[in-house]
Amino acid sequence: MTTSQKLFNQLQSVLSGEPWYGPSVYAIVDSISFEAAYEKPTGSVHNIAAIILHMTGWTEEVMDRMNGMDAQLPVRGDWPEPGLPDEQKWKWIVEDIKLVNVNLAGFIQNFPEERWSEIVAGKPGADEAGETYEYQVAGLIQHHIYHSAQIALLNRMING
Numbered sequence: 001m002t003t004s005q006k007l008f009n010q011l012q013s014v015l016s017g018e019p020w021y022g023p024s025v026y027a028i029v030d031s032i033s034f035e036a037a038y039e040k041p042t043g044s045v046h047n048i049a050a051i052i053l054h055m056t057g058w059t060e061e062v063m064d065r066m067n068g069m070d071a072q073l074p075v076r077g078d079w080p081e082p083g084l085p086d087e088q089k090w091k092w093i094v095e096d097i098k099l100v101n102v103n104l105a106g107f108i109q110n111f112p113e114e115r116w117s118e119i120v121a122g123k124p125g126a127d128e129a130g131e132t133y134e135y136q137v138a139g140l141i142q143h144h145i146y147h148s149a150q151i152a153l154l155n156r157m158i159n160g
Contacts, residue, residue, distance in 0.1 A: 049082035070122030
């Protein structure tokens with residue numbers, strides 16, 4: 001199995017498949033009501049809408065890096081503010097996270113196999129040798145898992 005196939009399969013499992021750890025990202029996100037998306041339980045730093053905007057921004061940033069741009073914070077910012085509760089905006093936030101991941105899946109499938117081990121421009125790693133494109137995409141998949149768990153917990157806190 002190629003690196004592209006492996007990463008594509010992992011992404012699809014995490015987003016909409018049946019990952020071994022529990023519900024997929026989309027199963028979790030699709031279960032969130034508009035009201036819950038903007039509620040911030042006591043002690044929470046971010047609401048669900050902000051977490052999804054954060055996930056979307058980092059997905060876009062990883063694609064920018066795969067396009068050869070230097071590593072930086074996402075164009076939207078690390079933690080974009082979702083603003084005031086707005087039911088239509090919430091629908092757009094959900095559509096956007098799904099669309100950006102469709103685009104990422106295409107990037108992964110079409111990324112040249114020989115480039116997965118190349119170092120991302122402007123992104124030194126812990127050993128200062130740098131992080132590879134494979135490491136970046138695998139990390140983003142882990143990022144999706146981490147934040148989808150936060151979303152599920154916040155939703156449980158809000159809705160019981």
